[in-house]
Amino acid sequence: MTAPAVPRSPVTTLVVASRYVPVYLAIGVLVVFASIWAPATLSGAGLNAIAPFGTFLAITALGQMLVVMTGGIDLSTPGTFTLAALLMVGVGQVSDARIPLALATIAGVAGLIGLVNGLLIGGLKLNPLIVTLAVGQIVNGVVSRYYTTIAIQSPVPRGLSEWTSTRFLGITRIFWVGVALTLVLMLTFRYTSLGRRFQAVGANPVAAGVVGLRVSFYQTAAYVAAALLYAVAGVLFASFLRMPGVTIGAPYLLGPIAAVVIGGASLTGGLASSLSTWSAAFFLAGLNQAMRVMGLPTALQFVVFGLVIVSGMLVSGDRITKAVERIIRTRRTEVSTSNTDGQPTEESYAP
Amino acid sequence: MTDRSDGRVVLELTGVSRQFGAVRALTDVDFDCRAGEVHALVGENGSGKSTLLGIASGFVEPDRGSVRIDGQPLRTDSPALARKLGLAMAYQDGSAILAEPVKNNLYLAAPPERRPPYWRRKKWARQLLLEFDLDIELFPDVPVGFLTFAERQLFEVAKALVTEPKVLLLDEPTTALGPHEVEALHRTVVACRREGMGVVYVSHRLPEVLEIADRVTVLRDGRNVGTFDAREVSEPELVSLIVGRPFEAAFPVASPRYQRREEVLVVDGLQGQTFGPVSFTLETGEIVGVAGAEGNGQQQLFDTLAGRTPPKAGRVDCRGKDLALISTHGTVESGIMLLPGDRKREALMTVLGVRANATIQSLRRFAAAGVLRRRLERRTVAELVHRLSIRTPSLEQPVEFLSGGNQQKVSVSRTFLREPAVILAYEPTQGVDVGSRFDIYQALRMKADEGAAVLVKSSDPLELAGLCDRVLVMSRGQITEEIPGDELDEHRIVEAIVRGPGRSRSARSPLGVAMPKAPSQVGSP
Numbered sequence: 001m002t003a004p005a006v007p008r009s010p011v012t013t014l015v016v017a018s019r020y021v022p023v024y025l026a027i028g029v030l031v032v033f034a035s036i037w038a039p040a041t042l043s044g045a046g047l048n049a050i051a052p053f054g055t056f057l058a059i060t061a062l063g064q065m066l067v068v069m070t071g072g073i074d075l076s077t078p079g080t081f082t083l084a085a086l087l088m089v090g091v092g093q094v095s096d097a098r099i100p101l102a103l104a105t106i107a108g109v110a111g112l113i114g115l116v117n118g119l120l121i122g123g124l125k126l127n128p129l130i131v132t133l134a135v136g137q138i139v140n141g142v143v144s145r146y147y148t149t150i151a152i153q154s155p156v157p158r159g160l161s162e163w164t165s166t167r168f169l170g171i172t173r174i175f176w177v178g179v180a181l182t183l184v185l186m187l188t189f190r191y192t193s194l195g196r197r198f199q200a201v202g203a204n205p206v207a208a209g210v211v212g213l214r215v216s217f218y219q220t221a222a223y224v225a226a227a228l229l230y231a232v233a234g235v236l237f238a239s240f241l242r243m244p245g246v247t248i249g250a251p252y253l254l255g256p257i258a259a260v261v262i263g264g265a266s267l268t269g270g271l272a273s274s275l276s277t278w279s280a281a282f283f284l285a286g287l288n289q290a291m292r293v294m295g296l297p298t299a300l301q302f303v304v305f306g307l308v309i310v311s312g313m314l315v316s317g318d319r320i321t322k323a324v325e326r327i328i329r330t331r332r333t334e335v336s337t338s339n340t341d342g343q344p345t346e347e348s349y350a351p
Numbered sequence: 352m353t354d355r356s357d358g359r360v361v362l363e364l365t366g367v368s369r370q371f372g373a374v375r376a377l378t379d380v381d382f383d384c385r386a387g388e389v390h391a392l393v394g395e396n397g398s399g400k401s402t403l404l405g406i407a408s409g410f411v412e413p414d415r416g417s418v419r420i421d422g423q424p425l426r427t428d429s430p431a432l433a434r435k436l437g438l439a440m441a442y443q444d445g446s447a448i449l450a451e452p453v454k455n456n457l458y459l460a461a462p463p464e465r466r467p468p469y470w471r472r473k474k475w476a477r478q479l480l481l482e483f484d485l486d487i488e489l490f491p492d493v494p495v496g497f498l499t500f501a502e503r504q505l506f507e508v509a510k511a512l513v514t515e516p517k518v519l520l521l522d523e524p525t526t527a528l529g530p531h532e533v534e535a536l537h538r539t540v541v542a543c544r545r546e547g548m549g550v551v552y553v554s555h556r557l558p559e560v561l562e563i564a565d566r567v568t569v570l571r572d573g574r575n576v577g578t579f580d581a582r583e584v585s586e587p588e589l590v591s592l593i594v595g596r597p598f599e600a601a602f603p604v605a606s607p608r609y610q611r612r613e614e615v616l617v618v619d620g621l622q623g624q625t626f627g628p629v630s631f632t633l634e635t636g637e638i639v640g641v642a643g644a645e646g647n648g649q650q651q652l653f654d655t656l657a658g659r660t661p662p663k664a665g666r667v668d669c670r671g672k673d674l675a676l677i678s679t680h681g682t683v684e685s686g687i688m689l690l691p692g693d694r695k696r697e698a699l700m701t702v703l704g705v706r707a708n709a710t711i712q713s714l715r716r717f718a719a720a721g722v723l724r725r726r727l728e729r730r731t732v733a734e735l736v737h738r739l740s741i742r743t744p745s746l747e748q749p750v751e752f753l754s755g756g757n758q759q760k761v762s763v764s765r766t767f768l769r770e771p772a773v774i775l776a777y778e779p780t781q782g783v784d785v786g787s788r789f790d791i792y793q794a795l796r797m798k799a800d801e802g803a804a805v806l807v808k809s810s811d812p813l814e815l816a817g818l819c820d821r822v823l824v825m826s827r828g829q830i831t832e833e834i835p836g837d838e839l840d841e842h843r844i845v846e847a848i849v850r851g852p853g854r855s856r857s858a859r860s861p862l863g864v865a866m867p868k869a870p871s872q873v874g875s876p
Contacts, residue, residue, distance in 0.1 A: 012744055012747050016747055213680070271703075
C-alpha cells in the first residue's frame with residue numbers, strides 16, 4: 001500500500017484560478033478610482049446604499065450563473081423577479097399572517113416558470129435564448145394583468161419589510177441573505193455529488209450523457225433553481241421598496257448576465273464561481289453608485305455600463321485561462337529542454 | 352483493353368509528401384491516372400489513401416511534390432481550382448447539403464455554364480439522374496437528408512458526375528451499398544471509363560477492386576509499394592502487399608487466463624439504422640476485437656450497445672438481465688461502460704480537472720449522503736494516476752491541457768472506479784502516442800483479468816491481433832466472420848476485411864459483385 005504523493009502544482013492552481021482574477025482586479029481599480037473622484041461612495045452611507053442593490057443583483061446573477069453553467073442563458077429574469085415582488089403584495093394583503101402563504105405561492109409560480117423554461121430547453125433542446133425570451137414575455141403579460149388587480153399603493157406585509165430593514169452586524173439583512181445563498185451554492189459545488197454532476201453536465205453535455213448522467217434533469221433543474229433565486233431577489237426587493245412597481249425588473253435583464261460574465265464564468269458552460277459572481281455583482285452596484293455620486297448623466301451611465309460589460313467579455317474567463325496556460329507552457333518548454341525529470345514537457349500538452 | 356493505356360494522363364501526382372505533426376502521412380508518392388482507365392488505390396486504414404485524395408483534390412497542401420490535373424499544374428491547394436481543371440470527387444461521408452432537395456444539390460454542384468435555367472432544374476435533375484444510370488429513383492424534391500445512406504452515397508457520385516469531370520475520385524464509394532447497388536455503381540463507372548474519364552477508385556474491398564480496376568496501386572505507411580495490372584495480380588498477392596507495417600507497439604501478455612468463463616453479454620439479432628442484425632456473445636475476462644473498414648456500422652453498434660441510440664430490433668442481455676438500451680444512464684447502471692473514440696467531444700469534460708473527470712462515474716463511492724469525501728477522492732485518484740502512469744502536473748489540471756494519450760488514460764481510469772461487466776472501447780489508441788499505447792493496452796487487459804469483457808473497435812489490424820483474444824469482422828453492418836485466437840494475426844485480419852462479404856471469387860456474380868452472406872452464425876456456441 002504505497003500511497004503515492006498527490007501531485008500538486010501551484011502552476012495549475014494559477015491557471016485554473018486565473019479566470020476569476022479580473023473581477024477582483026476590477027474591484028481594486030474601482031476602489032482606487034472612487035476614493036479619488038467619488039469618495040462618498042466608500043463612506044458608510046455609500047456602502048449601505050450599495051449593499052441591498054448589490055445583493056439583488058448578486059442573487060439574480062447566481063440564478064443566471066446556474067443557467068450559464070449549463071451553456072444556456074435566461075432572459076426571463078425580469079418577469080419572474082417582478083411577478084414575485086407583486087405576488088408578495090397581492091397575496092400578502094398587508095397581513096403578516098399571510099406571509100407564508102405568499103412565499104409558498106411565489107415559490108410555486110417561480111418554480112413553474114423555471115420548469116417550463118427547463119423542460120423546453122433541457123428536455124426538448126430548444127434554443128434557450130428564444131425560449132426564455134418568449135417565456136419572459138408571457139410572464140410580463142401576466143405581470144401587467146396582475147398589477148391591475150392589486151390595490152394601488154398597497155405595500156408588502158409589515159412584518160416582512162421590518163425584518164429586512166433590521167440590521168445585522170450593522171448591515172441590512174438583505175445583504176446577509178445574499179451571502180448565505182452564495183455560501184450555499186459554493187459549498188454545493190465544492191462538496192456535493194449533485195454540484196459535481198451539475199458541473200460535468202455543463203462542461204460537456206455529450207460526455208455527461210455518455211457517462212450515464214441524466215443530462216436533461218440537470219439542465220431543467222438549472223432553470224428551476226434560477227427562477228427560484230430570481231423570486232427570492234424579487235421578494236427582497238419588494239420588501240425593500242415596500243410598494244413595488246411594475247417596472248422594477250427591467251434592470252435585471254442585462255445586469256445579472258454582466259455580473260456572470262465579469263465574474264469569469266465560461267459562457268460555453270461548466271465553469272463558474274459563486275463567489276466571483278457575487279463579487280462581480282457588487283462591483284457593478286459599486287460602479288453604479290460611484291457614477292451617481294459623481295453626478296454623471298443617466299445616458300452616460302448606460303454607456304459606461306455597456307463598456308464595462310464589453311471589457312468583461314474581452315478579458316472573459318476562457319480567454320484568460322488559455323492565455324495564462326500558453327505563457328506558462330512556452331516558459332516551461334524553454335526550461336524543460338535542459339531538464340527532463342518526468343516533468344511535463346511540451347509533448348505532454350495537446351497542440 | 353491495352354489501347355486504354357495509351358490514354359493521356361489526366362491526374363498525375365509526382366513525389367508527393369505530407370506530414371501531420373509527427374506522423375508522415377505520405378512519403379514521396381507517385382501516382383497517375385489516365386483517361387479511360389479505372390485506377391484503384393488500396394491500403395489499410397491510415398496508409399495514406401485519404402491524404403492522397405485530399406492532395407489530389409486540392410484540400411490538402413503537399414509539403415513536397417506536385418499535382419497535375421489534365422496536364423495543368425495545381426499550383427495552390429484550392430479545391431475550386433482542382434474542380435475547374437476537371438477533377439471531381441465523391442466523398443465517403445457525403446458533401447451534400449442535407450436540408451436541401453436533390454435538385455438544388457445537383458444544381459449547386461454543377462459548374463455555372465452547365466446549369467439549366469433555375470426554374471427548370473427539377474426536370475434537369477431527373478434527366479441527369481436517369482443518364483447517370485445509378486439505379487436510384489430519387490424524387491428531385493426530396494431533401495438529401497431524407498435519403499437512405501446507400502442513396503446518399505450513390506447521389507454523391509451523381510453530384511461528382513454532374514461536373515462532367517476528366518478525372519473522378521471515388522473514396523470508399525460502396526461502404527453503405529448492398530450488392531445490387533454496387534452493381535449499379537460499377538455499371539456507371541464502366542460507362543465513365545468508356546467515355547474516356549479517368550477514375551480513381553479507393554476501396555477496402557479487393558474483390559470489387561479487382562473486378563472494376565485496370566490498375567491497382569498499393570499504399571503502405573504512406574509509400575507507394577507498387578502499381579499492378581489488375582488482371583495480373585491476385586487477391587492474396589495484394590493482401591501481402593497491404594500488410595507488413597513495421598511493428599511499433601508491444602502488447603501485454605494475455606496473462607493467466609481468467610478462469611471462470613461465463614457469458615456476460617449476449618447480443619441477439621441486434622439491429623440499428625446502419626447495422627445488423629448482429630449476434631454475438633462476450634465472456635468474462637476476454638478482449639474481443641471488432642475489425643472492418645471504416646463506416647461499416649461499427650460506430651452505430653457501439654452507440655447502440657451503450658444506450659446512445661435505441662436499436663430497431665433485437666435483444667441484449669447483460670449479466671442475464673435484459674437491457675432496454677434506451678438511456679445511457681440505464682446501460683451504465685447495468686454495467687456497460689463506453690470509452691468513446693472522440694475523446695474531447697464525447698468522453699471528457701475538458702475544462703474540468705483530472706480528478707473531476709476520473710470520478711464522475713463513481714461519485715457514489717466517495718460520497719456519504721451526497722457529501723463528497725474529497726480527501727478519499729484525491730487519494731484514490733492519485734493512486735490511479737500512478738497506476739496508469741497518467742502524466743499530469745496536478746490532479747486539478749484541466750484535461751484539455753493533457754496529451755491525447757493521457758486524456759485517454761483519464762477516460763480509461765473511470766473503469767477502474769467501478770466494476771463494469773462490459774467495456775466498449777472505441778478506437779482506444781487513436782491519436783495516442785506510442786509510449787502511452789502500451790499503458791492503455793495494459794489497463795484494458797487488467798480490467799479483463801478482473802473479470803470484465805472488453806469489446807475493442809480498432810482500425811488497426813496489428814493492434815487487434817496483439818491485444819485481442821478473438822476478433823469479429825464487420826462489413827456492411829454485418830458480422831461476416833469471427834477470427835479465433837489461434838488464427839489471429841495482422842495478415843488474417845486484413846484478409847478478412849478486404850475480402851468483404853463474399854467468401855471467394857467464385858461466389859461472386861458475373862459483374863464481380865459480392866453475394867451477400869447469410870447473417871453470420873458468429874457468437875452462437
